[in-house]
Amino acid sequence: MPVDTEKEISKMHRMLHSTRNEIGKTYYRWRQVAIEFAGDDAKPLDVSLRAAEIFGKDIGKSFLPRMNWLKGEEGFLMILARSLAGLWNTEGGLATVEKGENPGEILIKCLRDPWPTWAKEYGAPMEEVALCRERMYQTILEDVSAFMNVPLKIELQKAISRGEGETVMRLSKAEQG
């Protein structure tokens, strides 16, 4: 039977989108479970931020094999920024990487993000979406910083979930403490 390429691609495309959608929703279903188990004294935001840390810790480990200093500090920061953007894209975002105004500064920009939509569907606050992304990336950087012996920081500058039209995160070297 000959292959109808358009049909096959659209089938795969549909599958990819529904898979992503299910994964996003599953996160919020589990969020509900975690909040219930945490009890009345726990703040939902704290529960979610803890989840972001656990995700970040695990994802950070998977970044380590790819980290590479052979192209110097700038090359290393670029590989890292691309990995962070790539992660977002896998989740269904549309993220790109560009050099910031100052040396050693990289901006990760996301123009489209499915997380606010899911959050809304499950009644999670929009600010939580923004803060969890930031916390997750900060936790990823903890292991990467320790591994490469370079203090790194990432800050959220704008967020779609705050109604700012795009999410922008600034990756740079932290001052040595």
Place this chain on the structure above:
Amino acid sequence: MAKTLFEWDYSDYPGAKTYPHLFKPIQIGNLMVPNRIKYAATEDNLNGHDGFVTDAGVEYMRQRAIGVVGGLCFMQGVYMDEKRQGQGYVGQAACWDDKFVPGLKRISDAIHEAKAVAGFQLMDCGRVGAVEVDYCHGPSAVPQRLRIFKPVQEMTNAHVKTMIRQHVDAARRGIEAGFDIMEISGIVGYLISNFISSYTNRRTDEYGGDLRGRMQAVVEIIQGVKDVCGADIPVGIRLCSEELLDDVRGNTPEESMETYKMAEEAGADYISCTLGWQESIYPVISRDIPMGNWIHLAKRAKEHVNIPIQMAYRLFKPGLPNEKIGAGELDIWEICRSMIADPHMPKKVAQGKEDEIRHCVACNLCLARLFRDAPMTCYINPVCAHEWQDEFANPKAAEEEKEVMIVGAGPAGLECAYMAARRGHEVHVYDKRDVIGGTLNEAKNAPYGDDELWTCIEYQKVMCEQAGVNFHLGTEVTEDLIEEEMPDTVVLATGPAYSRIEASGGDSDKIVNLLDVMSGKVEVAETVVMYGNRKPGIGGALHLAKQGKKVTIVGKEKSAGFDVNPSFKWRYMIYMRQNGITVYNDCDIEEVTDEGVIVKAFDGVRWPIQCDTVVISDRGPNESLKKTVQSEGIELFVIGDALIPRNLSSAVHDGYRVGIRL
């Protein structure tokens, strides 16, 4: 006057004439070692999980001791802390208490019975340790690059001092256990190398900082161990000559050479030159690295220090080490895997019996098993780790002599043949090919070192000749032949049955067999689909890609090369990427069309791939002749790929196991 433990005279050994430099004595500290051969320390996971030595471990070492013909024979590195943070392997020998001394003494006794020099090794596995506890330890809490390891806990200053003390105490126990020479292991990312490397040591106390600070713990260990060892027991250290960690800002090669000088200053009597880390992205000892690739590092080491330099790393044959020792570029030939594969390897060199050596094929299964908490096994040597089981290692003569027909002269058939013949059976090996070796005739043409697989056949050929196996090459075994010969036993070692594409277009003349491709019997077009994603398919795809073909692999397994052990598989993944090979796993060929093939994934998604040749490498069990043998009431065994298509290792192990059972 240097101390000599055992007198050896090699004048009657032919190999000592061919390789005169290997059989010259050398003084290490105050010890005179009769030759230049060393079995390098090798974890084997054969000890009890409580760290006590077992019979299996003792007999394993006894054979290696016989193998070094009077040279140095080192036992595996022992861990030294009761908390077991430094323990890297479940079956690693322990030495944190005097209670381990009697067991360890059994090993030094076994080595001495072979008149070899018994070496003891101290090895805290540092950031690769803690198999049984939650945290390993290291100079700084730098996360591991590989997930399989436990998180690292930064050692306090007091902890560092305790660790130094533990080395000294363990060395004392080693001496009490009767060992003659002491070694500190600073190999592949274990604790000593963790302290030395700028990648993993970020301390600010006296055990960190500049290179001298990072060497401070090592210097104190050397000095402390030297103190307990006294003048007569030399102390050496294995040290990285190149960490190959430039991507994570490890030490430079120049810094490594400085550490050699510092170790010499601290009193080391020799240095074993090592390289690479488990966390390095560069391969060091797999088959794709040519033999002798690293020997220049020994020369460089000798330019920096005046104490003897020892080195291993893909020095599988005696010629190069002999030459380098003669040229003053190396002092001692270290051997690890070649003596896992053949414990008597250097002895055979000495005896002029090199053609009787079973060569290591550098597959790294032995390493992969250590990391999976499994006891040592060798891909190519079925007896490895079974030395203590006499009925397995030295099977008795058969009670009743049988006429054995072995169908197939591949590695499975040959292994079975010589073992059965040795035990007194009359063995006849048939192959429809004119040559022995089976599929390895083709497999050896795959790139990245696969020609080394052929060494197995060379060894088996000699064994078969010595055992008096009868060969009938160019003879296909048919039902008629079996009925005519009516042997007592038939062993089917006929290799696999290659799959057919049971789909529309399955009879297309663009479909060819992998073996014909590998032997150059058929022409292959520029665009190729390789059907089958196990190692034969990967080997074939790489072979074709090297000829400039555009190759796509389509295979049913969930991951390509799942039959290759993880310590080697990652190399193939890189080579496939480098050679532009696309791989579709968990897929089948649904149709062969004029343009190419249609692939169907497990979930039903289909797509076309353009190609002018389809190569079949997918295989299944071989059922032919089974029924005939059974219906004649003849004893039947099926071995190797004929039973279930696997690999060279299974072929050899199956062959051996049936050979000793017949």
